[in-house]
Each structure stands twice: as structure tokens, then as C-alpha cells.
Amino acid sequence: MSQPAPATQAVTIPLGDLELAARLHRVAVAPRGAAVVAHGLYSSMQSAKLTRLGQALARAGWLTLRYDAMGCGQSPGEVRLTTLSGRRDELLAAATWLGRQAPGLPLAYLGSSLGGAAALLAADLEPPQALICWSTPIDMEELMLGMARRPQPPDLPAMARDMAQHDLEAVLARASRALFVHGEADEVVPVSQAHRAYALAGEPKELLLLPGADHRLTREADQDQAIARTLAWLEACAAPAA
Secondary structure (H helix, E strand, O other): OOOOOOOEEEEEEEEOOEEEEEEEEOOOOOOOEEEEEEOOOOOOOOOHHHHHHHHHHHHOOEEEEEEOOOOOOOOOOOHHHOOHHHHHHHHHHHHHHHHHHOOOOOEEEEEEOHHHHHHHHHHHHOOOOEEEEEOOOOOHHHHHHHHHOOOOOOOOOOHHHHHOOOOHHHHHHHOOOEEEEEEOOOOOOOHHHHHHHHHHOOOOEEEEEEOOOOOOOOOHHHHHHHHHHHHHHHHHHOOOOO
């Protein structure tokens, strides 16, 4: 049964010499599970879409942690030094912190865009009970080439060298309990990448395609569909038995 979502609590996540800024959505009753939510490349935990997701998860009884990656939002560091390995390690640090707050609970990784790629890599090392990837690239070379053609291409000097160390398709072949959500009009990550991710992943798996939806799922109606399917996936894959 859905519960009212309490206000979020500001917390910090230790990561080496840094502390990442984060927000914890607590629940009014005993939590059913715990969820880590990772944002995209230049986004932050203050994303309206991910804030709505966090609130919905908390209302459904999921202790939920949103955090700012290095150099994003309120976290220290330089975003230009972003790498896939770094984003993976940030998610794992957030998951470790959250697990200490709620030991023994089912754990889910949720990521949007580059946060979804981080979730995939993290799941390969520390598998969660459920994995949810929104608008997620699995061909990083195609993504970076597309971004390089923009009028203001991103300055990411370490990304190309680091991403060569990661084979996301091989990771997907080892993944399961994964939900992929993608807009059919995604202008950043072609929807063909979502079809490929779904084909590679192991069962159980699910693919939700949103007609006309862009990369950010800007329309609230698209967000509503993505959130509803995410909650249903958690219920199916990760919620403890009643």
C-alpha cells in the first residue's frame, strides 16, 4: 500500500577523500527495500524527474538515496574528470552506505542515462535484487562521437581512455532482473541501444518503450509511465515476500 513520502534528509556519502552530497528519502513505516538512484552525466540529484522518482519510491515503502556525482550539484570535484569507473564506484559507495542504514533489505540500483551505465557496471560487481536503467547508453563510443559533433562538445579528457576498459555488452550478457526504459524519440541515446540491451540481458527482463519521449523524459506523462513500471518491476523482482 502506498504511504505518504516524508521529507528528505541531507546526508553525505564517503568516497575516498571526498564526501558526495546526497538526499535520503525515509519512509513512515518499516521499509520494504532500499534503492540507489544515479543521475546522468551533467545532471544532479535535484533533477525534477529523479526527485519525483525518489518520492514515488518512498511512498511505496522504499528507502531511497539520491546523490550528486563528483563535480555535479553539491558534490566536490571536477565533472570534466568523470569516467565510467568513477561513476560506478560512486554508485557502489552509495549502495554500501545505504545498506548500512537498512541491513538485510532487498537493494535496487536505478540509473538515468550515464547513471544507468554506472548501475550496470556496479551490478556486475555487486549484484542487486533489481536493476532499472532509464535512457541508458550501452555503446559509449557511439554516444561520445555524437556528443563530439555538438556545437559545444563535452570536455572529458579521461573518459575515452577509461571507457575502453569496460565492455558494457559483456556486462549485459551477465545481467538479469533488469528493466530498461527508453524514449523512442531519444535524441542522445538511440532507441536501438535499448533494443540491444534488452536482447543481451538475461531473464527476467523487461523493456518499456515510450512513444515520442525524449532522452530526459521531459513530459510528466512519460515520467509517470516510467515510474509506474519501475515500481511494478521492484514489486516483481525485489520486494520481500509478504
